[in-house]
Amino acid sequence: MSVVRLILPASLTLLTACAQQPRHNIELENPSQCPMSLSVGQTITLQLPTNPSTGYRWLLQNPGASVLRSLGPEVYSSSQETGVIGAAGQSTWRFQARTPGAGHLMLVLQQPWAPEVPPAQTFSCDITVK
Template sequence: MQSFNILGAICLTLLLSGCATTVTKPSADVKQQFKLGQNCVQPVNLKVGEKISFSAAENPTTGYGWQLQQPLNYLTANSQYVADPVEKQIVGSGGTRTFYFTATQSGQENIQLAYVRSWAKDQPAQSWQCQVNIQP
């Protein structure tokens, strides 16, 4: 019976640790950081290997999420979602989505992001775009 209690405690600990969210500090190697409502300086000039980021509120339980609107040729994109801190983990709490764009080769790129429901054909609830010039 005691081994069952220990096993149960381990399983509970693992389950609860999966609910925890770690907040990461902005990467020191990001050249410019943008937020929703902050216009992108046109154009942003990057060198190969440099990064920019974009952050905005997101609440996946509403069905809305930030999405790239077209494929990128000269940048790679990664994103991270961090839930807002709340007293208890509840369904429906929002958070912040951050996109990181890294210049991979010389060229011009137009980043277009939209806050949309993937199944809906409606106009985006919000959008953001940024023209990027990449030098070697």
């Protein structure tokens, strides 16, 4: 059997698998983009303004676990332009649509040691995965 006969079917199988996986990343920056519809395999990058030096942090209240999978912990980045210690930055969260269905993603901005105090802000988004 020739090498071409072996490689051609394998190549077509790989191309088909790649074509079925949505590869684009969705940048989610405000609730006006919600509700959101995703395909299985798509990723969401959620970026929220934050300033940890105030004691307030974005906390994951509802990760939409029925349809989303977290791709790691929160990543904080500060603006290099200001050069000021304690300046505001961004909190980045990444999720991947894992299974068809409906879910709810919710984060709250509050001081972790005072959960009984109402959040200063809430980010809430209904997610549908197809």
